[in-house]
Amino acid sequence: MKSFAAALAGTLLASVANAVPAHKQTAPFLTLIGNQTWVIGNGVWNMTQGPKYGVELYYKNRDCVGDAWGHYVSYNGAANDLAWTSAKIVKKGKHKGVPFIDAMFTADEGDMHWVIFEGQHGAYQYFVNHNLPDLGEFRTLWRLDNVTFPNGRTVSKDGVLPPLSDYVDANKVFDETWSAPDGKGYLTKYDWSSWIRTQDYYGVYGAEVGSWYINPGKDYYNGNHAKQELMVHRESKTGDAVQLNMIHGTHFAAESPDAFPDGKMWGPWLWYLNDGSKSDAKARAKKEFAAWPYPWLDDEAYHARGKVSGRLMLSDGRPAAKAAVFLGDNKPTKTTLGMGSTYYYTTYADDKGNFEFPDVRAAAYGLQAWSNGAPIADVSTSFLRNDVSVAKGQTTKLGALAWSLSNRTRLFQVGDFDHYSYGFLHGGAPYENGLVASCPADLVYRIGRSKPADWCFGQTHRGNWTIEFSVPEATAAAAAAPRAPNLIVSLAGYSAGANSTVWANGHRIGNMTSGSPQLKNDPSVYRSATAAGEWRLLEFPFDAALLREGINTVTFQLTGNTTWRGFMWDSIILEW
Ligand SMILES: *[C@@H]1O[C@H](CO)[C@@H](O)[C@H](O)[C@H]1NC(C)=O
Ligand SMILES: *[C@@H]1O[C@H](CO)[C@@H](O)[C@H](O)[C@H]1NC(C)=O
Ligand SMILES: *[C@@H]1O[C@H](CO)[C@@H](O)[C@H](O)[C@H]1NC(C)=O
Ligand SMILES: *[C@@H]1O[C@H](CO)[C@@H](O)[C@H](O)[C@H]1NC(C)=O
Ligand SMILES: *[C@@H]1O[C@H](CO)[C@@H](O)[C@H](O)[C@H]1NC(C)=O
Ligand SMILES: *[C@@H]1O[C@H](CO)[C@@H](O)[C@H](O)[C@H]1NC(C)=O
Ligand SMILES: *[C@@H]1O[C@H](CO)[C@@H](O)[C@H](O)[C@H]1NC(C)=O
Ligand SMILES: *[C@@H]1O[C@H](CO)[C@@H](O)[C@H](O)[C@H]1NC(C)=O
Numbered sequence: 001m002k003s004f005a006a007a008l009a010g011t012l013l014a015s016v017a018n019a020v021p022a023h024k025q026t027a028p029f030l031t032l033i034g035n036q037t038w039v040i041g042n043g044v045w046n047m048t049q050g051p052k053y054g055v056e057l058y059y060k061n062r063d064c065v066g067d068a069w070g071h072y073v074s075y076n077g078a079a080n081d082l083a084w085t086s087a088k089i090v091k092k093g094k095h096k097g098v099p100f101i102d103a104m105f106t107a108d109e110g111d112m113h114w115v116i117f118e119g120q121h122g123a124y125q126y127f128v129n130h131n132l133p134d135l136g137e138f139r140t141l142w143r144l145d146n147v148t149f150p151n152g153r154t155v156s157k158d159g160v161l162p163p164l165s166d167y168v169d170a171n172k173v174f175d176e177t178w179s180a181p182d183g184k185g186y187l188t189k190y191d192w193s194s195w196i197r198t199q200d201y202y203g204v205y206g207a208e209v210g211s212w213y214i215n216p217g218k219d220y221y222n223g224n225h226a227k228q229e230l231m232v233h234r235e236s237k238t239g240d241a242v243q244l245n246m247i248h249g250t251h252f253a254a255e256s257p258d259a260f261p262d263g264k265m266w267g268p269w270l271w272y273l274n275d276g277s278k279s280d281a282k283a284r285a286k287k288e289f290a291a292w293p294y295p296w297l298d299d300e301a302y303h304a305r306g307k308v309s310g311r312l313m314l315s316d317g318r319p320a321a322k323a324a325v326f327l328g329d330n331k332p333t334k335t336t337l338g339m340g341s342t343y344y345y346t347t348y349a350d351d352k353g354n355f356e357f358p359d360v361r362a363a364a365y366g367l368q369a370w371s372n373g374a375p376i377a378d379v380s381t382s383f384l385r386n387d388v389s390v391a392k393g394q395t396t397k398l399g400a401l402a403w404s405l406s407n408r409t410r411l412f413q414v415g416d417f418d419h420y421s422y423g424f425l426h427g428g429a430p431y432e433n434g435l436v437a438s439c440p441a442d443l444v445y446r447i448g449r450s451k452p453a454d455w456c457f458g459q460t461h462r463g464n465w466t467i468e469f470s471v472p473e474a475t476a477a478a479a480a481a482p483r484a485p486n487l488i489v490s491l492a493g494y495s496a497g498a499n500s501t502v503w504a505n506g507h508r509i510g511n512m513t514s515g516s517p518q519l520k521n522d523p524s525v526y527r528s529a530t531a532a533g534e535w536r537l538l539e540f541p542f543d544a545a546l547l548r549e550g551i552n553t554v555t556f557q558l559t560g561n562t563t564w565r566g567f568m569w570d571s572i573i574l575e576w
Helices: 002-008 013-019 278-291 476-480
Strands: 029-034 037-041 045-049 054-059 070-075 086-095 098-106 110-117 122-129 138-144 151-153 158-160 172-174 177-179 186-188 193-195 202-205 210-214 228-230 232-234 241-248 265-274 305-314 324-328 345-348 354-361 363-370 383-390 395-403 410-414 443-446 463-471 486-494 499-504 507-512 536-541 550-560 567-575
Touching: 029 086, 029 098, 037 110, 045 070, 110 265, 151 232, 202 232, 202 241, 202 278, 210 241, 210 278, 228 241, 241 265, 265 278, 305 363, 305 383, 324 354, 345 354, 354 363, 363 395, 383 395, 410 463, 463 567, 486 499, 486 507, 507 536, 550 567
Parallel strands: 305 395, 443 463
Antiparallel strands: 029 037, 037 045, 045 054, 054 070, 070 138, 086 098, 098 110, 110 122, 122 265, 138 241, 151 158, 151 202, 172 177, 177 186, 193 228, 202 210, 210 265, 232 241, 305 354, 324 345, 324 363, 363 383, 410 567, 463 550, 486 536, 486 567, 499 507, 499 550
16 A cells, blocks of 8 residues: 555656545544544644544555554643543634634643644644643653654654564563663663753654654743753553653653643644655754744734843853853742743853843743853852843843852862763763763762863762862961851752762761752653753851861762662862
8 A cells, every 4th residue: 555655656646636535625624523533634634533542643645643542632641641522623814825723622621722734744733721730741742653653853862763672571670761682771761851942853753754843932841951851762562653742841850740820821833744854854943943933823922022131240250151041930939940830931141141032921030040161160159030020022121130159269179060960971971771870989089180071970879989179278368267168069960869978088067868858859860861850059068177288088978879869960169
């Protein structure tokens, strides 16, 4: 059947067009075909939507779902797949002369919209909340035919999804992780994770068909610049090719469920179908990013947007060059990665500390900023300005913003302060389960002699990681100034199940204990992440009398360990 169609293509196009059955429509449509069963689509594709699952996705003369589960919307894992009770066309319109419909499927929790243009390969989709519970995970997804879609592509990874036959029951290690059949390494869906906010296009594809998500705008996602999520994978029970649209997720964050206001809108994003070409998907993504916010959407709040600009200046006179800048909850009670009720904006300052957020939804925000590494990788403080108010069609000019630095003298710094493990051994390596176990149990880092790559990105084995540093000869001026040593520990992530004692010259100055308020579990370390999970800042002030002229040590003694759990480092700073 497939080869027959392929043979026809190109040579007999006209007669194929004539052979289209009379009931096949080219205009976009929504047709009720049975109790809680509808067909949506246009002349290019169509999908049968049942009470929960969208099946029989016809495109390019094949059913792209086949034996797989198809399309659905769900929250909190697979526990809650939304059930559609009714559907209707809520808008018929034209944009740039092309007719479209907005087909809305209603569930108790909210409405899923498919905006289908005539001749469009795919559809825009968005979801409007009415009654979702407080939750961590909310997603739309496609589970597609695994013959048509053998490969996956994200900005971090591109290649063949490991076949189901490689997932051998006897080799299961833990949650969605198996030893590879050849004994070399592991198979896990988490190796296919990536950064949400830098995705251009991602999806699953084969030699003849590609199914992609293109999410411009991104303000409806939870979290900050460092937000990572699962993107594509092989379903380990059924073998389906999975294309996940994690519009709210916590796979790499310390769990913090969010409550959503009635009307919170996720999307629209584009679900794009093509012939499997990545260059075509990339070109399409470029167009979509330029076209956002989408003018064809009828929604006043969506279009009520303004700009925010300002210049971040450090208290020592330097501009906060390249800083990460974030617009989120006003008067925050959550971390920037943990926020997710409404809309969130991320950008970076330029070399002069200037930043601008275009197209921000009108509301009051809290503006936050932190070092994103060079040239301000020494900066350990963060910036917060509340009550940044954005109005439709206006620019909120914040002008020069003063970012206060610590004024203590620095004795040492290990690693760039940027909230990531970059620079350390394996820091930022491709996602790989168990890589952290290759970091040593013991190491000594000598300030002035060692380089960042002599420190490893994660500590999970019992042992001592010691920093040797020298304290200068006491001068009369220094002796007169009161000294108050403060050890600053910046963690790029932490997975619960490892305990440490912190020492200065053999004197205990604190601990980093699993389950303490600052060390709640984030799954980054045991889910293949190598650059970040949830950022934490810990401080250990101690008595100046513990330091002496000459060589001194600070030690992180890991006393209790669990496989692949522990500390992912960002930076360690001692000042006094
Ligand atoms: C859906 O597409 C298939 C394959 O092109 C076609 O046979 C069928 O008629 C279409 N369904 C509708 C309702 O247009
Ligand atoms: C329609 O289907 C739903 C379940 O899919 C069922 O609960 C309901 O009774 C059905 N209604 C009719 C009129 O058949
Ligand atoms: C595709 O799914 C089928 C089950 O529907 C499974 O038997 C097969 O192994 C899967 N193929 C791959 C490449 O994983
Ligand atoms: C450090 O000194 C600068 C300049 O005097 C000041 O603006 C800043 O607030 C000081 N930082 C702290 C933490 O006191
Ligand atoms: C705990 O650390 C010890 C010493 O470094 C190591 O031998 C052991 O394998 C680790 N145990 C686990 C469960 O990772
Ligand atoms: C680890 O460091 C602590 C603190 O300095 C020390 O008490 C302990 O003996 C060290 N352990 C080893 C094996 O060196
Ligand atoms: C860790 O330090 C905190 C703060 O000093 C202290 O309250 C706690 O008891 C310590 N926990 C352990 C296990 O030593
Ligand atoms: C870490 O410390 C906590 C609190 O003392 C304890 O409950 C837990 O069992 C320890 N974990 C390990 C792996 O040692």
